[in-house]
Amino acid sequence: MRVLFASTQGAGHFGPLIPFIDAAVRGGHETLVVGPPTLKARGYEFKPGASPPDELLGPLWGRMSSLPPGQGDLVVVGQIFAALNVDAMLPTLEQTIEEWKPDLVLREAAEYASAIAADRQAVPHVRISAGVALVEEASIAIAAPALEERQPGIARRIADSPYLSYFPAEVDPSPFPLTRYRHPATEATPVPLPEWRPGDERPLVYVSFGSVAATFPPAAQVYGAALAAAAELPVRVLLTLGGNEVELGDIPSNVHVESWVSEPDVLAGASAAVGHGGTGTTLSALAAGCPLVVVPLFGDQPSNAVRVAVSGAGVASSLDQIGQRIRLVLEEERYRETARAMGDEMRSFPPVDDFFAG
Numbered sequence: 158m159r160v161l162f163a164s165t166q167g168a169g170h171f172g173p174l175i176p177f178i179d180a181a182v183r184g185g186h187e188t189l190v191v192g193p194p195t196l197k198a199r200g201y202e203f204k205p206g207a208s209p210p211d212e213l214l215g216p217l218w219g220r221m222s223s224l225p226p227g228q229g230d231l232v233v234v235g236q237i238f239a240a241l242n243v244d245a246m247l248p249t250l251e252q253t254i255e256e257w258k259p260d261l262v263l264r265e266a267a268e269y270a271s272a273i274a275a276d277r278q279a280v281p282h283v284r285i286s287a288g289v290a291l292v293e294e295a296s297i298a299i300a301a302p303a304l305e306e307r308q309p310g311i312a313r314r315i316a317d318s319p320y321l322s323y324f325p326a327e328v329d330p331s332p333f334p335l336t337r338y339r340h341p342a343t344e345a346t347p348v349p350l351p352e353w354r355p356g357d358e359r360p361l362v363y364v365s366f367g368s369v370a371a372t373f374p375p376a377a378q379v380y381g382a383a384l385a386a387a388a389e390l391p392v393r394v395l396l397t398l399g400g401n402e403v404e405l406g407d408i409p410s411n412v413h414v415e416s417w418v419s420e421p422d423v424l425a426g427a428s429a430a431v432g433h434g435g436t437g438t439t440l441s442a443l444a445a446g447c448p449l450v451v452v453p454l455f456g457d458q459p460s461n462a463v464r465v466a467v468s469g470a471g472v473a474s475s476l477d478q479i480g481q482r483i484r485l486v487l488e489e490e491r492y493r494e495t496a497r498a499m500g501d502e503m504r505s506f507p508p509v510d511d512f513f514a515g
Contacts, residue, residue, distance in 0.1 A: 158513070159187045161259035163250065163271030165242060166195045166208075168368045168399075170265045172437045173285045173323070175199070176341050177263055180509040191253055191271070193246065206249030206270075209241035217241075221455070229455055230299060234267070239300035243270040243307060250274035266293050269300060272315050273308045284315070286322040287436050289464050290331035292457040293320070321512070323440050325502040327468040339506040342444035347426030348419070350395065359411070360428035360487055362392045363447075365420065366454070367435040368399035379452055379476060380405060383431060386480030387412050392487070395423060421445065428493075429486050431479065434458030434465070443470060444504075446497035448486040450474050469495040 160181050164171045171192070178201055181188050190198050194205040208214070217232055224232065247270045254262070254274050262275040262282040275282040286293060294316075301312035322329055323340040350361070364383050380396075380403055387394040388409035400417045408414060420438060424430055424445040431450045432438040439461055442449050449471030451462035462473040471492060474482040486492040 158261065159189070159257065159259040160513075161254065161257065161262045161271070162188060162190045162201075163246075163262060163264040163268045164190065164192045164196060165238065165265065165268045166193050168197070169435050169437055170267055170287050171196060171198075173287050174263065174265055176338075176509045177285060177321075177512065181513055183510060184513040186513060189253070189257060189259070191246075191250055192268075193242075204249065204253055206246040209237070209245045213241055230295070230457075233456060234296050234299040235303060238267050238296075239269055239303035242268070243273065243303070246270035247274060247307070251277065254278050254280055266320075267296070269304055269311075269315070272318070273304070273311055276308060276311055276314055282315075283319045283321065286320065286324065286329075286335075288457040289324060289329045289461060290320070290322065290333065290335060291329075291464075292460045294332050295460075296457075323503065323506075325443065325468075325499045327499065327502075328439075328443065328464045328470065336512075337506045338509045338512065340440050340444055340503060341509075342421035342424075342441045343500060343504045345419075345421035345425045345441075345445065348422040350413075350423070350426070357393055357411075360392045361426060362387070362390070362394050362429045362431060362483060362487075363420075363423055363427040363442075364394055364396045364431040365399065365438050366433045366452075367438065368401065369435075377403065379433070379454060382476040383452075383479055384409060384412060386483065389480050390483060392428075392483070395427075429483055430471075431474075431483065434461035436461070439465065443496060443499045446493065446500035448492035448496045450479065450482045450486060452476065452479060468499065470499050471496065 162174050190201045190203045193208045250270050251274045262271050264271045265287050266284045272282050304311050320335040322335050322337050394412040396414045397418050398416050420441040424441050424447050427447050430442040430447050434451045434453045449465050451465050452474050453459040453462040465471045466473045472482050
């Protein structure tokens with residue numbers, strides 16, 4: 158079988174596809190990743206498409222910091238994902254599907270051009286979640302006007318397409334049918350950490366705000382807030398920068414900084430995780446049974462923060478509450494117990510290999 162995988166740029170979007178790409182390869186299937194030229198395809202067979210013109214995309218991103226709450230999704234989903242990204246990628250995806258003739262298209266949920274291209278050529282398309290299902294429902298509604306201009310009826314067919322998720326049900330109640338699969342992070346084991354202070358056995362707090370926050374000046378202030386909070390706590394902190402260059406200023410003595418780490422390996426030995434509510438860190442923490450402090454910054458992150466808090470696997474936090482919230486999840490065992498139950502539930506899901514075995 159030939160399987161085409163489609164993604165927008167960004168680790169948080171491409172990451173959910175990776176377990177399925179690996180499973181397809183293990184199953185002996187041919188795979189091809191198609192995405193914008195900026196996508197880091199990690200060595201997989203890759204065909205780049207195009208990105209929206211800077212003169213159209215730049216002003217939209219430039220407005221984000223001045224928009225009132227709730228308006229950012231209308232721009233990002235309704236104008237960028239559903240219109241500009243689709244117009245840029247659609248020619249490549251249509252040509253690739255016509256020439257390569259995949260049997261199936263697996264797309265991350267924010268990548269809409271592949272759904273249109275597959276629909277036009279009667280190729281089945283399946284969604285892989287890059288967030289919770291309630292956000293997916295809202296995103297389709299926001300994207301629908303632009304999508305319908307390009308392919309009448311496609312919004313309903315996307316909503317009716319199979320939907321795959323790694324999230325446990327308490328965090329991810331779904332308004333439509335979905336199938337949950339076991340995330341590989343559930344199989345991670347603790348790895349030795351850098352010995353920046355040998356013999357320090359204080360609780361480990363892992364801090365990461367993903368690969369995008371550092372590139373947005375309004376969001377980058379979260380690093381300073383996290384460092385200030387860490388300096389006041391009797392913990393060890395491992396802060397990662399998502400592969401970015403970030404000006405941190407004075408770093409507290411109990412903080413060690415890395416550009417990038419394997420989150421599942423580190424979280425397996427952490428006592429708490431602080432993040433922005435991105436899918437990758439949230440899933441890895443839940444899989445490890447590690448309680449979360451979620452400091453949402455933009456996009457679907459506020460919704461993810463709410464779902465984590467409602468489930469009891471962690472808490473939501475503002476910038477000025479980070480230290481207080483870390484103390485809370487460390488001191489109250491109920492958060493760890495709930496997070497561990499989430500990890501157990503995630504381990505009970507079928508492996509992603511089962512998707513290709515059926």
